[in-house]
Amino acid sequence: EGKKSLNFIEQIIEEDLQKDYKKEDLKFRFPPEPNGYLHIGHASSICLNFGLGERYDAPVNLRFDDTNPTKEEQEYVDAIKRDVEWLGFKWAKECYASDYFQQLYDWAVEMIKNGDAYVDSQTSEEIAEQKGTPTKPGIESPYRNRSVEENLDLFEKMKNGDTPERGHVLRAKIDMTAANMLMRDPVMYRCLHKNHHRTGDNWKIYPMYDWAHGQSDFIEQVSHSFCTLEFLPHRELYNWFIEKVSKPGDFEPKQREFARRNLSHTIVSKRKLLQLVEKGYVDSWDDPRMPTISGLRRRGYTPESIRKFADSIGVGKRENLIDVSHLEFCAREDLNKIAPRVMGVLDPVKLVITNYPEGEEEWLDAENNPEDESAGSRKVPFSRELYIEREDFKESANRKFFRLTLGKEVRLKNAYIIKGEDVVKDDEGKITEIHCTYDPKSKSGSGTEESLRKVKGTLHWVSVKHAIEAEIRLYDRLFTEETPDGVKDKEYLDFVNPESLKIVTGYLEPSLKDSKEQDKVQFQRIGYFCVDRDSTSAKPVFNRTVTLRDSWAK
Ligand code: ATP
Ligand code: MG
Ligand code: MG
Structure with a gap:
């Protein structure tokens, strides 16, 4: 009665609990790659995983999937932690895939000894050519049947940095004719002579996502590893690797998939958001126009409004586009309750x-x-x-x-x-x-x-004599197009809204003189505003979070 029905993810867990899982077995994780700031799409995954943790009173780890030192940085790790905390969630353990590099290496050596992995010395182009197509089987590498001794020797050299960066890879020996292309001898390690933000120069080889992710889940004894739908074909490989490293009777994590959430009039991809920053379309990752958690925070969104948004769109099995007006609605609904009314012209x-x-x-x-x-x-x-x-x-x-x-x-x-x-x-x-x-x-x-x-x-109104002057930043949607990265022959950068920021001088009632960063108010009849971090008592700065009504509604 009055209880909302279970979503399909909760149903999976309930079924597992009815079968062979105990409540104490439940454990989840949120696994960001520290290659950018978290965005509103990640909020869905955060609310899903931490929401399950709350619902089942189960631990949730914050796991950094830090296996690619060319793109990852400590700045991103710090920002991710700040954002998850700000949303109001507590992780059980702070984990890093890089903490498992030695274990992963040891397992890989075992796999070589068991004939389950080999060093391939072809170029990545040659390997790609031999992959085949979904309807055409792949071709086995000429290096596939190297002796265990030679493989062990080469793999050690790779590890020590005694081989060139593009010289060799370690591949799992599975089946070049498998229907699932990902099972056609996937690459487990590549040589990368790059400094890692946590392991420094210790490693000259780095594990690929598929080899690192499931094993991290296994090490942490995560029960349910939720990821987005594009990983569905990876599930078979996930299970194959877990089987190789586990022993009979071990508790094995399972991967399950849910649909990515997309938001209209914006972009949810760290790679593309980085472009906006690097090319100067916005000032920073936390520019209030950005769909990042930190941008939304600076814009004046509350954690409650973002959680409400994520919970209200829920989890689904099919990808869909959520209209940004729904996010704005969630902001208004929350700010209406908490934001003091003030007057500003x-x-x-x-x-x-x-x-x-x-x-x-x-x-x-x-x-x-x-x-x-x-x-x-x-x-x-x-x-x-x-x-x-x-x-x-x-x-x-x-x-x-x-x-x-x-x-x-x-x-x-x-x-x-x-x-x-x-x-x-x-x-x-x-x-x-x-x-x-x-x-x-x-x-x-x-x-x-x-x-x-x-x-x-x-x-x-405001009294002329008593008014304080403030810089008012009027933000609008960052893109004019509903799906900026979905238009044929165009790219998302073509649709950046030239009027996404307008700056005016406002005259405010004097009670606002001592406003502090993040203070939220409603300028009556205008909209909700939030004090920016650029604000000083000499020159207050307010960001428009959202107008009072949906001015885009038709
Ligand atoms: P991006 O392309 O922005 O880098 P990603 O999926 O590569 O996204 P990760 O850091 O790997 O980013 O994501 C951490 C978790 O958040 C993953 O489980 C991922 O599936 C989930 N996630 C990322 N984007 C979305 C989204 N738009 N909707 C729902 N979940 C998402
Ligand atoms: Mg990823
Ligand atoms: Mg990514």
């Missing part, structure tokens, strides 16, 4: 209240959050000269315009009812001042008959 025009005494000011009560009584209230200064949004005034307008016009009344939020009287224009006819009168008896919350009078519109 982003495109100001001056409003002069001609019957308000000159030189006077008063501090009015303003409720911080109508969704949260405990948020309390604050004071905002009111005076004779205010800023309002330029678009909130029209000299003459039709009856559907519920903002300020000449001769009509509107309410100023938390303040008084005003009536438009006159305008002042410059030589080009641009309005420089709007003159109005106010009704002194109409103060919000005063309980007078006048204050209860219904008027059609309510405007936000």
Whole structure:
């Protein structure tokens, strides 16, 4: 009752528990390669694995799949840890595939001795040519039947760096006619004379993904190793390798697959996101336009909104495209509950209240959050000269315009009812001042008959004298195309939105003077904003997280 039904991953686990698994056997892992920052697609995998950990009270390891030193860096390891923690998850153990290099090597030596692996001295091109096609069997390497002694000798030389980088590889000896192409003597090791961010220059050979991943799962005794669908054909090889290194009775991990999650109007591939950074389309990995966890954080997303997003799209068996408006919806829903309401004017025009005494000011009560009584209230200064949004005034307008016009009344939020009287224009006819009168008896919350009078519109405003200036960064979608990397004869870089960032000066109520990095607010009637890390008290900087409404909706 009221319980949500099990997804297919949970069903797999429930079935295993009913068969031969004990609850204590359950163990999961999240296995990022530290070759970039985590993105919103990874959030799905994180929420899946750590969510299962929470559900079954089982450990979840954070495993760095660090087997390719040409692309991996400590900076990425640190960023990944920070992001997983920020999302609110705790890993049981911090693990590295590189910690298993010696064990993997020892196993490989055993495999050579058992006739299950051999050193191939062909070029990678020759090896590729012999792979065959799904309908044509492959051709066996001329080195396939080297003696064990020769293999052991060459493999040791490879390990010691006594052979050139592209000279040899170690291959599993399986079946060059296998229907599954991945079973046609896959490469286990390549020579790479590169410095590794953890093992330094200790190793001159590095294991391939297929050889490292399942064995890492086995070493850690992970029960269910979840990966994305493109690894489905790898499952047979995963099992083959595990069988080679395990003994009868050992607990063997199983690989199961789920569908990758894609998000519209963006890219979820570390390789392509790196291009955006390197080519200068964005400023950094945590640029608020990036779909990275760190970019979303800087943009003003909360961990709760990202978890909610991941949980609400759930896990599936088929790849699909999630509209970015759903992510934005999750941000609004969460920020609506927690973000204090404040007033800020982003495109100001001056409003002069001609019957308000000159030189006077008063501090009015303003409720911080109508969704949260405990948020309390604050004071905002009111005076004779205010800023309002330029678009909130029209000299003459039709009856559907519920903002300020000449001769009509509107309410100023938390303040008084005003009536438009006159305008002042410059030589080009641009309005420089709007003159109005106010009704002194109409103060919000005063309980007078006048204050209860219904008027059609309510405007936000700030007092000119008290306003603080801030840099406001208005972010929009990074790509104009729904699937930027799915358009024929084009590449994703062709669709970068030239208007993904617009910077304006905003005038904000003075309560925002002491805002701190990551503080989140709602500028009333405009959107949700978050204080950027570039912010200083001399020059506050706010990022627009999301507008109040979905302005892209048709
Ligand atoms: P990228 O192409 O961005 O590098 P990846 O899959 O190679 O993605 P990994 O670091 O290997 O990146 O990913 C760690 C885990 O996150 C893997 O289990 C992977 O399957 C999962 N993952 C990555 N991208 C997505 C996505 N878009 N949706 C769901 N899971 C994903
Ligand atoms: Mg990967
Ligand atoms: Mg990758």
